[in-house]
Amino acid sequence: MPELPEVETYRRFLDDLVTHQTITAFEVKDAHVLGTDEDVLRPALVGRTIMGTSRLGKNCFLLLDDGRVLVLHFGMTGDVGAYRDEADAPRFTRVALHLSSGLRAAFVDPRKFGRIRLAESVDAYRQAKKLGPDALDITAEELQTKLSRRKTILKPLLLNQSLTAGLGNWIVDEVLFQAKIHPERVANTLTTAEFKRLHAAIQLVLHTAIQHEANYRQFPASFLIHAREWDDSATPGTDAHLHCPRHPRTLIAKTYVGGRATYTCPKCQPEI
Numbered sequence: 001m002p003e004l005p006e007v008e009t010y011r012r013f014l015d016d017l018v019t020h021q022t023i024t025a026f027e028v029k030d031a032h033v034l035g036t037d038e039d040v041l042r043p044a045l046v047g048r049t050i051m052g053t054s055r056l057g058k059n060c061f062l063l064l065d066d067g068r069v070l071v072l073h074f075g076m077t078g079d080v081g082a083y084r085d086e087a088d089a090p091r092f093t094r095v096a097l098h099l100s101s102g103l104r105a106a107f108v109d110p111r112k113f114g115r116i117r118l119a120e121s122v123d124a125y126r127q128a129k130k131l132g133p134d135a136l137d138i139t140a141e142e143l144q145t146k147l148s149r150r151k152t153i154l155k156p157l158l159l160n161q162s163l164t165a166g167l168g169n170w171i172v173d174e175v176l177f178q179a180k181i182h183p184e185r186v187a188n189t190l191t192t193a194e195f196k197r198l199h200a201a202i203q204l205v206l207h208t209a210i211q212h213e214a215n216y217r218q219f220p221a222s223f224l225i226h227a228r229e230w231d232d233s234a235t236p237g238t239d240a241h242l243h244c245p246r247h248p249r250t251l252i253a254k255t256y257v258g259g260r261a262t263y264t265c266p267k268c269q270p271e272i
Contacts, residue, residue, distance in 0.1 A: 058167025
């Protein structure tokens with residue numbers, strides 16, 4: 001599922017492609033991905049100029065010249081692309097915005113769980129979806145305020161988009177590993193120093209992922225993500241990636257927290 005780093009990568013791609021472009025046609029190849037009716041979207045979009053882009057959590061916004069926004073949520077398998085001629089359309093293109101440059105911006109989604117919607121503004125959408133502050137923007141103080149009175153284990157809280165928007169499963173595992181905090185710690189037991197570590201880890205993981213355009217194989221060898229079964233890029237041809245990068249003799253443990261697969265180091269993240 002595209003998480004904050006992937007969506008920020010998509011936003012940057014779209015920003016270069018669509019900013020100051022006028023939408024000349026709205027092409028729907030599969031209406032399943034429309035969260036707003038096609039007969040509402042087309043007149044709202046055609047003839048409008050895209051003034052820029054924005055992002056909140058896992059949501060990408062195209063900012064229209066009338067103040068409204070086109071919201072792109074990528075579901076499980078969503079992506080974006082660009083093409084000029086129909087023969088070059090990416091496979092699984094569901095919707096295309098024809099632009100005054102002659103290019104087309106493609107919303108690509110093999111499994112069709114993504115959605116395209118019209119909203120009055122970014123803030124109106126945020127309020128309607130009850131989204132918290134973006135995970136890149138939240139301060140350590142805000143994070144502590146939101147979590148310190150919660151008598152709930154930490155991982156589900158960090159996944160809660162109403163508390164902070166943009167953190168998904170692998171990111172939360174990585175953040176907790178970097179912060180050396182167990183995912184089943186009860187939030188109100190964390191110290192101020194631990195909240196500061198948690199906030200610093202969120203920034204580290206997100207900025208690193210964005211820097212590498214969410215290509216996890218390029219992440220530092222010190223990252224937990226390489227311990228997930230499908231990635232031996234940090235230690236090719238061996239099973240060393242299944243061990244903690246800080247403690248090479250300690251296997252990374254796989255458990256389930258809140259029904260989600262969870263990876264931890266028993267030494268770095270002891271249960272308390």
